[in-house]
Amino acid sequence: xxxxxxxxxxxxxxxxxxxxxxxxxxxxxxxxxxxxxxxxxxxxxxxxxxxxxxxxxxxxxxxxxxxxxxxxxxxxxxxxxxxxxxxxxxxxxxxxxxxxxxxxxxxxxxxxxxxxxxxxxxxxx
Numbered sequence: 001x002x003x004x005x006x007x008x009x010x011x012x013x014x015x016x017x018x019x020x021x022x023x024x025x026x027x028x029x030x031x032x033x034x035x036x037x038x039x040x041x042x043x044x045x046x047x048x049x050x051x052x053x054x055x056x057x058x059x060x061x062x063x064x065x066x067x068x069x070x071x072x073x074x075x076x077x078x079x080x081x082x083x084x085x086x087x088x089x090x091x092x093x094x095x096x097x098x099x100x101x102x103x104x105x106x107x108x109x110x111x112x113x114x115x116x117x118x119x120x121x122x123x124x125x
Contacts, residue, residue: 005094013087014105020080021109027073028116035066035123067123074116081109 038059085106088096096102 005092007095007097010088010091010096010100013084013091014100017080017084017105017109021077021112024073024077024080024109024116025112027076028070028119029073031066031069031071031073032119032123033066034069035063037066038062063123067120070116070120070123074113074120077109077116078113081106081113084109 038061041059041062085102088102
């Protein structure tokens with residue numbers, strides 16, 4: 001039995017990586033909104049009572065949940081990049097199109113994951 005070259009396997013793996021990147025970005029964006037929603041509520045409370053002298057500070061609960069979501073989204077992208085790289089390396093060379101860069105999608109996922117971790121550190125500060 002002979003094995004024919006099928007680049008659809010490689011393209012399916014790339015679509016899966018892109019889906020994980022999209023999911024990770026969505027979770028990170030939602031985490032940012034959750035983390036900053038507590039600050040929004042604190043500012044609303046300050047505006048209702050102008051005599052309050054305490055500075056508006058975000059709720060530690062919403063900040064914690066938001067930071068956790070940002071870290072989860074970043075981790076999803078980083079692990080998806082690692083898994084994609086391992087899978088592509090296991091493919092026969094005939095299944096990987098020569099015109100496509102194997103490193104670019106992985107690099108994009110890793111950079112976005114690193115930026116997500118930097119965002120989590122920014123939110124924690």
